[in-house]
Amino acid sequence: MASTNVNHACPAPMKATSNGSWQGENPLEASLPLAIVQICLVIAVTRSLAFLLRPLRQPRVIAEIIGGILLGPSALGRSETFLETFFPKNSLTVLDTLANIGLLYFLFLVGLELDLRAIRRTGKRALIIAIAGISLPFIMGIGTSFALRTTINKGVAEGPFLVFMGVALSITAFPVLARILAELKLLTTDIGRMAMSAAAVNDVAAWILLALAIALSGAGSMLVSLWVLLSGAAFVVAAALFLRPALAWMARRSPEGEPVKELYICATLVSVLACGFITDTIGIHALFGAFVVGIIVPKEGPFAGVLIEKVEDLISGLFLPLYFVSSGLKTNVATIKGGQSWGLLVLVITTACLGKIGGTVITSLLVNVPVREALTLGFLMNTKGLVELIVLNIGKDRKVLNDETFAILVLMALFTTFITTPLVMTIFKPARRAATPYKHRTIQRNDPDSEFRVLACFHGSRNIPTMINLVESSRGTRKRRLTVYAMHLMELSERSSAISMVHKARLNGLPFWNRKHNGDQLEVAFQAFQQLSNVTIRPMTAISDLYSMHEDIVTSAEQKRAALAVLPFHKIRQFDGSMDSVGHGYQLVNQRVLRYAPCSVGILVDRGLGGSAQVCASEVSYTVAVLYFGGRDDREALAYGARMAEHPGIELTVMQFVPQPGQHFVNPSSEGSMGRATDASERLADETCITEFQAKVMGANQSVKYLEKVVGGGKAEIVAAIRAMGKFNLFLVGHAPRVMPLTDKTDCPELGPVGSYLAQPEFSASVLVISQYDPTADASSLAEVTADIQDLPEPDTPAAQMDRSRH
Helix, strand or coil: CHHHHHHHHCCCCCECCCCCHHHCCCHHHEHHHHHHHHHHHHHHHHHHHHHHHHHHCCCHHHHHHHHHHHHCCCCHHHCHHHHHHHCCHHHHHHHHHHHHHHHHHHHHHHHHHCCHHHHHCCCHHHHHHHHHHHHHHHHHHHHHHHHHHCCCCCCCCHHHHHHHHHHHHHCCCHHHHHHHHHHCCCCCCHHHHHHHHHHHHHHHHHHHHHHHHHHHCCCCCHHHHHHHHHHHHHHHHHHHHHHHHHHHHHHHCCCCCCCCCHHHHHHHHHHHHHHHHHHHHHCCCHHHHHHHHHHHCCCCCCHHHHHHHHHHHHHHHHHHHHHHHHHHCCCCHHHCCHHHHHHHHHHHHHHHHHHHHHHHHHHHHHCCCCHHHHHHHHHHHCCCCHHHHHHHHHHHHCCCCCHHHHHHHHHHHHHHHHCHHHHHHHHCCCCCCCCCCCCCCCCCCCCCCCCEEEEEEECCHHHHHHHHHHHHHHCCCCCCCEEEEEEEEEECCCCHHHHHHHHHHHHHCCCCCCCCCCCCHHHHHHHHHHHHCCEEEEEEEEEECHHHHHHHHHHHHHHCCCCEEEEECCEEECCCCCEEECCHHHHHHHHHHHHHCCCEEEEEECCCCCCCCCCCHHHCCEEEEEEECCCHHHHHHHHHHHHHHCCCCEEEEEEEEEECCCCCCCCCCCECHHHCECCHHHHHHHHHHHHHHHHHCHHHCCCEEEEEEEECCCHHHHHHHHHCCCCCCEEEEECCCCCCCCCCCCCCHHHHHHHHHHCCCCCCCEEEEEECCCCCCCHHHHHHHHHHHCCCCCCECCHHHCCCCCC
């Protein structure tokens, strides 16, 4: 009889694979196909929720926590059929194992994100705020534990429960906080730096406290817990003394620009598993071993970056969401019932918020942080995340938390994280500023000797040589100042590498501006150019989601008083000459900037101006062509060509297209291309611009050619005239010239009719499509958007590179 009961309680283990449905077997009764279905279901649910919550600016961890709860017994799991089909009890061991392997490597990535040197450099104010932000909620968490222990969590060991409650209420989720700050454009502000520094200290303290809680939650005596703690400390020391030198040796043998050996990657990933086994054997969970390995990996050089690239997408995208489902399957909101339980939920949420927010705010005020910033800092530090779930799941596995207490604490973590973004957006809204008044918002100007300011944006290293060569060609020879703000546009994603990127940006002002490694290609290019030319280069960083990246560009152009913002085209030239898109999101960024920019805008189709490297000033030898049809944008392109013609290595050819008598490139009675009217005043402005160019530029420069081409109103004659011009290194064209489209169709309206034609594969020259700032264009829409953008903090510019007398 006993044997029968045992067999009934312990079903047979699942087969690894199925023989297939044609053999009469259900694939969901085998562990591998079931795990595949579980992963696909989890990804579909969590990504769908993330998409739905995106308008609310919620981090993805919120969607993953909610998705886990929905798949568990709180919602879909209330159906026994659903649970038995997709999450049967005999499959949970496999699910938990996969989830914990994913979690193991994710904690390794978290360790890679944390730079202990940066924590050591944490300012005194941030350190005091971090300590207070841990201490008060920890103490209040201990107080709350007495209420829970006497009501719904009876019979558990007092010591471990007190520590677990204290840790649960005092944690700040460092990765989640970084993404919220980036979402709200606060990452590179003073309050963002302080929040990140305090959260990093908090993160390390939380892991130490969690190790203490796990040690105390063991079944043995206090002496056993002491041995666990001492063994854990010995492991950390041994890892620093023996493992770190080995990792440093591998990092040194992985120089920049060369692939990291597969043996080094494999050895590091195996060491993560081995250290996880050691810490699990000690009794402080395998996660600690992985976390320690991540911390001691050298952050200099490409080694850490390659490790992140190898691990993050697979782990963060596929395996980590399983941990949220594993947690959700243990969370049953239905266990919270009755006035007492709901009252305790309110008590826990209130205590968590008062402790974290109150401790941070009071301490911030004591160290002279303004009231509004102190409140903002308090809400930011109240952010929970994955580490919170790890603490709660370990507590439940160790029988320190029962089902009801576990559900209450999960909802507390969900609530406190969910309210962070809307509350910070409400409280910390910088005082609205009037638009920065400045005179020169265009290239075309009455005083050509005035300072010329350019905001040069780039996505990566491939944009740098052409951008530098373009700037070199634009500096002219007169005694006038050219200032270039080199802005690295960096997409903030849910990847761990995004947080590493944030660290470098905060530390150096620009990720490639690495003062310790002079061999860095990008650093050498910019520093050499600044030293050998008359141009002032100021590095900047914009870290944003693609749908809000244009706000960083627009606000920077406004605050830096730029006359021209140069944007890279969203297609990059490949080795075979074809142009491949880097993403439709980057195209939308360019289109939004064109619409809302406070200055002239140039979109650069990069086909290797001057080759694949920076060219010295004495070696510049380019042929540049301006295609002039007329209109505001063509006049701006001509003004830029006139500036470039001053460089002794530039040969400029201006081709003016003139319609035959009685013909027009566009219908003069209707709106011109891109919606601009063709009227007598515009034609007069075109003629005046050409006349002044001939008198002032051509008369003083023998390298400038002016050609006039009379063509019919048809597209074919214009296209034939352009092809007959010959080869050039660079074409300068207007975004909205007075000409009909030269291609049958285009998927790049931001290039305009002429730019779209020149961007076709048959041409090999780079193209700069210029749109002149028009203060009257779409004024109501522009005013509305500018009002919102003016509330945004300015992207970071390193203090060492700043001209303090002028911004």
